[in-house]
Amino acid sequence: MKANQKYFPLLDAAGKLTNKFLVVSNISPADASAVIGGNERVVRPRLADAKFFFDQDRKKTLESRVEGLGKVVYHNKLGTQGERVERVRAIAKGIAQQLGDAKLVAAVDTAARLAKTDLLTDMVGEFPELQGIMGGYYARHDGLGDEIANAIEDHYKPRFAGDELPRNTVGLVVALADKLETLVGMFGIGNLPTGDKDPFALRRHALGVIRMLAEKNLALDLSALLMAAVPAFGDKITDATPALADFIYDRLAGSLREQGYSAQEVDAVLALQPQRLGDVAQRLAAVRAFAALPEAAALAAANKRISNILKKAGDVDAHVSEVLLKEVAEKNLYAALKDVVPKANQQFEAGDYTASLKTLAALRAPVDAFFDGVMVNAEEMDLRLNRQGLLKTLHDAMNRVADLSRLAS
Template sequence: MTNKNLLVELFVEELPPKALRKLGDAFAGVLAEQLKAQGLAPADAVVTAYASPRRLAAHVAGVAARAADKAVSQKLMPVSVGLDAQGQPTPALLKRLAGLGADASAVAGLRRAPDGKAEALFFDSVQAGVELAAGLQKALDEAIAKLPIPKVMTYQLETDCELPGWSSVKFVRPAHGLVALHGADVVPVKALGLSAGRDTHGHRFEAATDPVRIADADAYAATLARDGAVIASFDERKAEIARQLAAAADRVGGGCRPIEDEALLDEVTALVERPNVLVCQFEEEFLAVPQECLILTMKANQKYFPLLDAQGRLTNKFLVVSNIAPQDASAVVQGNERVVRPRLADAKFFFDQDRKKTLESRVEGLSKVVYHNKLGSQGERVERVRAIARAIGQQLGGDVLAHSADTAARLAKTDLLTDMVGEFPELQGIMGGYYARHDGLSEDIAFAIEDHYKPRFAGDELPRSPTGLVVALADKLETLVGMFGIGNLPTGDKDPFALRRHALGVIRMLVEKDLPLELTALLSVAVPAFGDKISDATPALAEFIYDRLAGSLREQGASAQEVDAVLALRPQRLADVAQRLQAVRAFAALPEAPALAAANKRIGNILKKSEGEGAAVNTALFVEAAEKDLHAAMQAIVPSADAKFAAGDYTGSLQALAALRGPVDAFFDGVMVNADDAALKANRLGLLQSLHEAMNRVADLSRLAA
């Protein structure tokens, strides 16, 4: 049986750049998975995905021309059903055999074996291995069907038959070529109305030959690079672009570096087949415009890489990744410089026009901007954010912070009415900061306006000032409380108001800034600002936030058991959670931990079943030595553990309680809690209640029990 490497390529019109990498990985992944499932490729076969603007391809190592035959054993039916009293086949058995392509002559060869309940009949046969052509056809059909296509196109293809005509084909883009090579041999498969061959096409303008003939599967990438002027591998093309960007920045000098943007690099990689990085420039007068505006228009509209100097400031030079490499690139450079100039001129015009009106003068206009049909206008929203910000500011910094937070909250949304933000919504907040400085407002207010959307994404920095922190908290709480209050909750992967991100933002600010705010009280502060527009959904929102916190902690490496133990108590100060987790982790490492966790779980179950039967502990009612000893141990240990808890030494508090293991074990070994004497039972339940409360101040230790 011959094993050779396999190459399959679909040659198509330009694929959607933002989806290219995913399409390439999916095509290669499903194709290889199907070949492995049919026994045509080994389970550890090396799979290489290729993806360029006009092709999806996969190289799979060690593919067989024909899969190995395999023994198949099929259970037919119980012996008592398949054979009569004389051992002859019943009609049911004969019918089943016929369905498998066998007849009565196969009865003698049937195998008898127990199936767990009774003896059954089994039909053993050898299944012929699939031929590569048939197996690859199935794999190719499956790979095409499972492509994560963002939007399907329907196009017409001339039929390949004696009668002329056209057929409709649906795919991400019109396909024009199919290559399928097993070693040097063409595999006769079809897809999207195309028959496989060994010819493909290279670069539109710079290919040395057309078509490009692929001699064998292993020559694919090298042949395309040599004859087609195409780097077929997405990763290799991306690495080459990154290398050229760095080299071009070095040539410019002055410590310049291209802006780092992984998404932009991926998108540009998906736009070119033969990258050639060129240095361009624009007039220095445009640098008077905030650099965020210039950077955004160059990246978003033109796919350029702006150059920053050693201090991170924008220069008037930028890098273009061209798809052609002429000997004289001056025309390409001049063309890109000519294209970018109107974009930058627009940004400068917007900036100049916006500064003719103050942010204060725009406040009234927010009342005409709809926020949500159930929650009113942006103007109404601003008033709610102001009220929440004043309340939080008062708690954290008194009148001074409350006043500055109120001022910033009143102006924070006004840049939504500016031309610049109208053109580039991504700049909301950022432009507000620039315009606030132009209006003569303090840096504190400007920073707060700029930062009140932070954190915008995972890993983003938090607001820089207390004022910004308060306004950011108020803004996110207004969104969360409002949306939960009208029942507009995230479902599955849909979260149009980014409530999950807002919740994580609130968590990060409370935790990383160590704010002395209790979660339930904080949520309750926001509710009155809505009046009768919402229902109070504070409990559901609190659970949502704890759920986000649990997920975040697990992502950071905490075990699910530890997180569950800490969050089961619903700690109100989220800033304490990390210390509680550390304490639980240290406690779990103690030799006493498993026994105490198990005892704690047992105590919890006892108290649940005997709810309301406990009483204040009366030492005069103690009968057994073990209950006296447990009470005495608690009197000696619990005050110290409580003192450490109050001081924030959660680790010390739990470790102090570890000394209770011996008395607790002795109690359960020698004391019957559910005594016949009601007073005795109530007293013992009261003792366990006191113990339960003492042991579960840091975390619910029963959650640590196996």
Template sequence: MTMTTLLLELFVEELPPKALKKLGEAFAASLADSLKAQGLAPADAAVTAYASPRRLAVQVAGVAAKAADKAQQAKLMPVAVALGADGQPTPALLKKLAALGADASAVPRLKRLPDGKAEALFLDSVVPGATLAEGLQKALAEALARLPIPKVMQYQLADGWTSVNFVRPAHGLVALHGDQVVPVTALGLESGRVTRGHRFEAAVPRISLASADSYAQQLRDEGAVIASFADRRAELQRQLQAAAAAQGLTPIDDEALLDEVTALVERPNVLLCRFEPEFLAVPQECLILTMKANQKYFPLLDAAGRLTSQFLVVSNIRPADASRVVEGNERVVRPRLADAKFFFDQDRKKTLEARVPALAKVVYHGKLGTQGERVERVRAIASSIGQQLGGAALAAQADRAALLAKADLLTDMVGEFPELQGIMGGYYARHDGETEAVAFAVEDHYKPRFAGDALPRSDHGDAGLVLALADKLETLAGLFSIGQLPTGDKDPFALRRHALGVIRMLVERELALDIDALVNIAYDAFPPERIKRNGAELLGFVYERLSGSLREQGYSAAEVDAVLSLRPARLHLVPRQLAAVRAFAALAEAPALASANKRVANILKKAADEPQGEVDAALLREPAEQALAAALAAVAPRADADFERGDYTASLQALAALKAPVDGFFDGVMVNAEDAALRRNRLALLAGLHRAMNRVADLSRLAA
């Protein structure tokens, strides 16, 4: 059986750059998986994906010309139904055989095998393995159908009648098994061995591929194309670093931009360009964003991270004299930078405070009112939090920052580049003469904007932190109150990100704030007639996000469940509680105490309606209950003292001394005694034990 490399390439018009990487990976994976499923390629076959602006391709190593035949056994029907009293096949059996492509001549070969309490007839057969042409045709159809196409195009084939739907018009199909063409069709094309290289710089207009293995090398040598997305990206990154290093600078670090530019060129050529230094008077975030978003340029930064007047462009051609390419790009970028400068200059003619009244005309949400109303809610929340964290001074800073925080939404710069909201507010606040604390707070109040983003800075006080908390809490409370909750993978208002932002700020900055109180403060800022106050639902959402975050950090489900099941209000203490639980779980006594705690919880739950008072020492009749009461009296105060001191590890480890008396109690004492007074006294003793054991975490959640 011939086992060799298979190549399949679809040659198309320029593919959407932001989707190219995903398209290439999906095309290769889907086609290879189908070949493996059909037995045409081994499960561990090496798969190489190729994706350039004008092609999607895949190489699969060790592909067979024909899949191995497969023996199969098909159950037909019970013997009593298949054969008559005379042992001859019934019409039902003959019909079943016909459906399987057999006839009465197969009856002697049928096997009688046990099937439950009766016997059934089985037909053994051999299913011929698929040929590569058949299997590849199926795999190609499946791969095309499953492509994650962002937007489908419809175009006509050469006959002028047939319409095809695909991401871009396709003009060529290559299918090679070794050096042999595999006959398949797709999108109105028939397979061959001819492809095309670079639109302008290929050595030959059409490249006849010698074999599947020569694909990448021939495209590079004859077509001036680096077909592999990964190889092209690595070459682009190498050139960017080299060109920047030659100037003593560093290119902007942007993985998404690197992917997009890789998808725009077939063979990258990095060139150094410059713009007039006077544009550097504009905030660098504006210049960087316009160069990246509009022109796909790579700005260059100095050692201090400041933008310079030099930038890198990536050309898809390599002329002997690149000066005209450089001049063209420098000429194109100037109007963009000039626009940014114009917006910046115009915006500063009006203060942020002067823009605030106009927010009353900007709709925030149909059910939650305007941005102006939202600003007042955020001010109320921020003032309250600021008062708790830093008294009147911090409350006043937070209130001032909250008043100005959304005003930059009405500026020309943010209108052109919404990504700069907050950032531009900080610049304009400084220009208006606001304090650094207020300017930093306005700039940082959207943070963290995404997973892993920095928290608001504390260089100039905590006003930014307070405002960021207030902004996110207002969003969560408002949208939860009107039922705009995330569903499945849909979260149009980024409420999961907002909740995680609140959690990170409380935990990482170790803020001694009560999450229940914060949620109430947020709801208090809304007119009661406008919202449904569902704080319990919002708190549940926050704890769910916290649980997921902690598990991602490496804590086990049992550890997280043990701590969060108590719904701790001070989230900044949760990491210490988890550390204590982990240390406790390592003790030899932990499994027995966790199981005992679970047993105690179940007993108390069943006796929930029975009144329990304080433990009466006179009613402690059995030696085991006396021993437990004495041990608890000795251990509980020490554990409580450690807990109040915040030493949760010591608090839990003190409980280890209870193992023996707890075991003795359950071995020698009947809790549900017939004497009601004894029963209530023993339940009171267990209730005290349960309280002592579950201040840091619900230890029963650690039980196996």
């Protein structure tokens, strides 16, 4: 009605669909009955077809359709929809085991097994935009209950920017597994989006994964999720996990900038590729609070200088020998590190990133004094390595929340 006839379906006060619709006409006849009757005649056969398909579909259970998915080609390099369902099941099972108990694992497996079966129904064949939605209706008709039905209906969500996320944990796990299967599979066969061409909606799938992990604050590491999905494909793909991770972080960066974070703030946080996307917002808030401190500019500049020194030095061990600390400034810096870093680390582990960075701001004076009074690349090898180790210790401590050198102007 909406897409083809441009009619407006009408809802009641509770938001439920009624048996009435609104038509806008560019003529104003004295008797509108002919116009009304004509439009009703257009709609009636379509509704009759839909009712017929609905009644026919309900004669077969979703379970009885599972085998038929093995005859539907998904992709010539990735096999059938049946094979795809098995991959989604394997990925979903792994996620469910991390998030819940055996009950969740069983429910997730049922929903994943049946999620694509409505593709074989007459209703979805006629109205493809109803995939998932009809699966939910048929699951309820089969007596599977709301948890499974909602999960089947929701596993395509979020379908577009701003769409709602799956309503329950079962749906969330299946939706996550479904999108990961698509991303890992397509990257694994080299089928990447180019320019404005993205036939498998990989950008949208990546944003869906990001939203679910971040907004639901799931205790799942991104890289581990991607790597865990690869074995489900057997020898059909090559492991493209690093490229896929970069792709997802790139989508995340764009999304965060659209939300109002500066490019510098986003760059600082995502440079570390944080694995738990649920704490990215906290890291960004901490970086913004740190940038407002009077010590921020000097520490960011020092951090950039330290990064360059360590890069040139190669593989540096974060070890300091107190015996080899000769200059007053390096002794003071080491003492400050021993005093400040344990407290900052404790705050970091507690998830208080803002407090952690504010605590580290106390290092500004000893860091400035160190660079004013100490030659890092001393001629004596043991002194040089010790000073590099001191800087490595400082660098590691300063950059747990974000790469602060990215804040240097």
